[in-house]
Structure formats: C-alpha cells, structure tokens
Amino acid sequence: MLVRQQRSEQSWAPALTVDRTNPVGAAAAFCRRDLVFVVNPRGANGSTVKEWKKLLPYLRSRLGTECNICESMTSGPCHAIDITREAIREGVDAVIAVGGDGTLHEVVNGFFWGGKPVSSHDLKDGHTTALGLIPLGTGSDFARTLGWKNDPHDAVERIAKGLRSPVDIGVISGQSGEPHYFINVADVHLSAKAGYYASRYKKFGNLCYVIGALQAFSGHHNQDFKIKIDDGDWEAYSQVTALCVGNAKFFGGGMKITPNAHPSSRDFEVVILQDFKWYDFILKLHKLYNGTHLSVTNVSSRRARSIEVEEITSSGRIYVQSDGEHLGFLPRKFTILPGAVEMIC
C-alpha cells in the first residue's frame, strides 16, 4: 500500500514510494490535508493550463503551509478518472478538477468503480475524499448553478475553507456495460448531437455550442419517444427534439436548460422540447439562455428520481451525452444518487 509522504508540492504519482522513517514527514502526513489537483492541459483550448500556471504561486502561498499540493496533469481523455480513483484509494482529502465540465465529469466518474463508490484503503476513521472544482473550461456550466464567479482565486478560497456539502450524482445505465455518472446535465437527441459537434469548435469559446446546435439541425428529425418516470408506466412523447435531465441548471455554455434543478434537491428536473424546428431554436434562443423557455409551447418540465428513455421505433441513432461528453445512443436509464459525493462548496 502507498502511504502519504511529506509533499508540499509534487505531481500525483501512484508509483510513489514513501519514507515512513522520516518523522517530520510522518507527522506532516497526519496533520496536513492532501489535495490532488487534476489539471486538463487541453481544457478551454489550452488556456486552462495557462491560467493554472498563473494561479499556482497564489495557491502555494495560500494553501502550502497547511496542505500537500499534488498537481497531476492529464495525459489524455479518461486519465482523470484513473488519477481520481488512485487518489481516493490513497485517502487524500480532496480531488480537485481544474478545467471544464468534461474534466469535472471524469473526476466524478473516478469516485465510482464497478457500480460502487471508491473508498480509501484505510477505512477505519470514516474518512471520505471530497470533490473540488477550479472552473477553467470553455463553458464551465456546473459552476454557474452554484453561483460561482469565474474567478479561480475564489475557488482557492473555497478550498482553503474546505467546507463540504453533499451533492447528488446522476447515474446512467444502458443495456450493457458499466454505469456512467454525471453531475451537471445529461441530454438526449438534438442537444446531445449539438454537444458532439460543439467539441470541434471549442476555439470559438461559448459560441461553439450555438454552431454545434445549428450543425446538428442539419439532417435532424424529431423522434417519438417513450419515457418511464420513477418506475411508473410508459408514457409516449411525440416528435421529441431534445430531452434534458438536469442535476444542475446550465449546459451549452450558459443555457439555463433545467432552471429548477439543483444538485442538492435529491431529484432531477427533466425538460422535454417537442416539435422544434431550427428557426424555433433561433427565435427562442434567448429564452433558453435566461431559463424562461418552460412557458413556451411544446416545452414541458417534470421532476424525477429516475427516468428511462427509449425510441418508440428504434433507430439506434439517438445521441446521448452527459456533462457535454458523448456517451452513445438510446436506450438509457437515468437515476439520481442523492448526496452521493461531498463537494467543497
């Protein structure tokens, strides 16, 4: 088993060996907080890492005396998941995502393995690892729900205070394979396809989501779905344009798509858009941004602890994404895990 050593700052290296004989190191290990910062060097088209480098001196001066600051750069997609799992098993105090919603999403997925929460090797004191976030992505939509300003210094202050609050996590299961977790918004059909295209245009900042949506409309067909809420009866929804399962309020770089969702509500807000045409999207875009679209014809909102979504006539081509990451195609079931992770708020 790996043991914490004195490390005021270093890269998170699972193969680390530890000097247990160093009394200073041993004492420090038990009183200092171990914080692992998972940094996505490609976030926000490369600006995440530039902002992170600028932030580091402040982070060291603000936290360095009381915390071991471990920096871990991701080497590619999904690496953040492995880093997080390893850090939790080592019993660190917090794993902090530095980047956008995609990085946060991967860190959240690292809190689980094989359908269960990951826990520390050392279980005896009921210790849990908290989730933290320094929002430095393109959209950074999750942070908006919590009302966080786009200021990494504020994020450092939150981490310094270390106050924890339980947040709900969504779990997505398909016909096969591992369950998948999300913290922000999962969505189906047009918006999911738009997110898939938007990832190609991140260099345009938040405009990438609008470009992605317009591209997604080309060749788009609204589809008839059936949904089952809280294990009730199947209900038909005709000509669905998009179905969004919100654990938080915003997606697509500031669209307030599920305006009544909150990650401590213990349920989802499900918003369903039906029979939208591309020009409806243009005409009603401002309502999507300010969250007033629920009063628009063909937009409905439901509360759910779980929701199953299927096509009435299966094409196997209906996109699903969660937290802006492409996840495959329908059918899927979305279930809330109330208070599943403690977050530094």
Ligand SMILES: Nc1ncnc2c1ncn2[C@@H]1O[C@H](COP(=O)(O)OP(=O)(O)OP(=O)(O)O)[C@@H](O)[C@H]1O
């Ligand atoms: N080293 C890496 N090289 C390439 N891609 C990476 C690397 N590390 C992480 N990624 C991928 O980068 C993607 C985007 O990251 P992230 O969400 O942090 O930034 P963003 O897309 O700019 O922000 P947002 O999601 O808030 O709009 C994620 O899907 C992640 O898998």
